[in-house]
Amino acid sequence: MKVALIGVGQAGGKVTERLAQFDADMGFDAVQGALAVNSAKPDLQSLEFVDTQLIGADRVNGHGVGGDNELGAEIMQSDAQQVLSGLDGRVTSKSEAIFVVAGLGGGTGSGGAPVLVHELQQVYDVPVYALGILPGRNEGALYQANAGRSLKTLAREADATLLIDNDAWHEQGESVEGAFETINGKIAQRVGLLFASGEAVEGVGESVVDSSEVINTLRSGGIASLGYASEVASDDSGENIRTVMTVARQALLTGTSLPDATTADSALLVIAGEPETVPRKGVEKARRWLEDETESMQVRGGDFPLESDRLGALVLLGGAERSERIEEFMQRAREAKRAAESEQTDHAEEFADERLENLF
Numbered sequence: 001m002k003v004a005l006i007g008v009g010q011a012g013g014k015v016t017e018r019l020a021q022f023d024a025d026m027g028f029d030a031v032q033g034a035l036a037v038n039s040a041k042p043d044l045q046s047l048e049f050v051d052t053q054l055i056g057a058d059r060v061n062g063h064g065v066g067g068d069n070e071l072g073a074e075i076m077q078s079d080a081q082q083v084l085s086g087l088d089g090r091v092t093s094k095s096e097a098i099f100v101v102a103g104l105g106g107g108t109g110s111g112g113a114p115v116l117v118h119e120l121q122q123v124y125d126v127p128v129y130a131l132g133i134l135p136g137r138n139e140g141a142l143y144q145a146n147a148g149r150s151l152k153t154l155a156r157e158a159d160a161t162l163l164i165d166n167d168a169w170h171e172q173g174e175s176v177e178g179a180f181e182t183i184n185g186k187i188a189q190r191v192g193l194l195f196a197s198g199e200a201v202e203g204v205g206e207s208v209v210d211s212s213e214v215i216n217t218l219r220s221g222g223i224a225s226l227g228y229a230s231e232v233a234s235d236d237s238g239e240n241i242r243t244v245m246t247v248a249r250q251a252l253l254t255g256t257s258l259p260d261a262t263t264a265d266s267a268l269l270v271i272a273g274e275p276e277t278v279p280r281k282g283v284e285k286a287r288r289w290l291e292d293e294t295e296s297m298q299v300r301g302g303d304f305p306l307e308s309d310r311l312g313a314l315v316l317l318g319g320a321e322r323s324e325r326i327e328e329f330m331q332r333a334r335e336a337k338r339a340a341e342s343e344q345t346d347h348a349e350e351f352a353d354e355r356l357e358n359l360f
C-alpha cells in the first residue's frame, strides 16, 4: 500500500521517522513521502530522516503547547493551509492512503491530528487514517484526558484510527525513554510490514495479499488494531502448519497493539515468509480460527512473500471499538477530566477564601 505519512507532535514525528527509515532500509518503497509537523522547534531539529515543518510560531514561538491540546488544535487550524502546501509532492497520484501519526496524550499531536485529518478529508479522495498512540496507564491524568478527547474526535474524522497502546509493546522494567525506543521500533517494523504487505512483487499469485484488502478491512471504520508474532520456520511447509496457527494466535492474543481487543467487524491475516514454506492448509485453518475469535464473517487472509528464515503473522482488526480495553480507557479519560475540573474549582475557592488578605 503506497502511503504518505504526516507526523504531528513529538511522538508523531519520531514514529514517522522510524517508519520511513524502516521502509527505506527494507527497500519496500511503500512510504512515498513523509513530513513531521510540530509547534516545538527542538523536537523537529532532532529528526534527521524526514522533512519538517514548524507550526504556530506566531503563538508559541517554537516552544510547543505544553500539553494544551485545545491550543494544539487552534494552531493546526490556523496553519492548516501551510501544512497542506507542505504535502505537495508527498501525496502523489500513486498514494493509496494517508496516515496522520500522533501521540494522543500531549498537546500538539493530540489537538492537531484530528484537525489535520479533517482538513485532509476535504482535499484528498484516498482514505485518511490516523495512527494514534494511547498513553499507558501510568502516564498522568492530563495525558489520559487529552487522549480521550482526541480519540473521540479522530474516531469521527478519520476513515479508521489504528491504535497503539503504550502499555502494549514494551518489555517489563524498561525506563520510559527506553520503552519509547522499543515501542517505536516495533511500530516501525509491524506497521511498516502492513504497508509493505500490499506491495509484494515477487511470487505474485492468488494468495498474495494486496493493498485493497488492507483498505477493505479498515473500511469498518472506528478503531483498528494490529497484532504481530513470528517464529523460526521449517523448510518443509507441512511442518509449518502448527507454526502458522501459533503465530496467528500470538499475534491476536499477546502481540496486539490494543490488549484484549479480539472482537471486531473485520480482520485481515497476513502470513509473511518464504512462499514455499507457507502451508496453504495452515493459513486457511488460522483464518477460520480468526473468524471464530473475532466473531466476524469478514476475515480476509493472504501471504506476504518475504526473504526470511521465520514465519510472521500480522493480524489487522477493523471496527474493534467494542473491546473492553477501549471502554476501560475512555472511563479513565473521563475520570481524569472530572478530576482536573474539580481541582481547578478547588483552587479557585482557595483564593476566594477571605481569611487571607490580598497584599494590596
Ligand SMILES: Nc1nc2c(ncn2[C@@H]2O[C@H](COP(=O)(O)OP(=O)(O)OP(=O)(O)O)[C@@H](O)[C@H]2O)c(=O)[nH]1
Pocket: 008, 009, 010, 011, 012, 014, 015, 038, 039, 040, 064, 065, 066, 067, 068, 102, 103, 104, 105, 106, 107, 108, 109, 110, 133, 134, 135, 136, 139, 143, 166, 180, 181, 183, 184
Ligand atoms: N510510543 C511513543 N510514545 C511517545 C513518544 N514520545 C511521547 N510519547 C507519548 O505521547 C504522548 C505525549 O505526546 P507528545 O508527542 O510528546 O506531545 P506533543 O504532541 O509534541 O505536544 P506538546 O509537547 O504538548 O506540544 C504521551 O502519551 C507520551 O507517552 C515516543 O517516542 N514513543
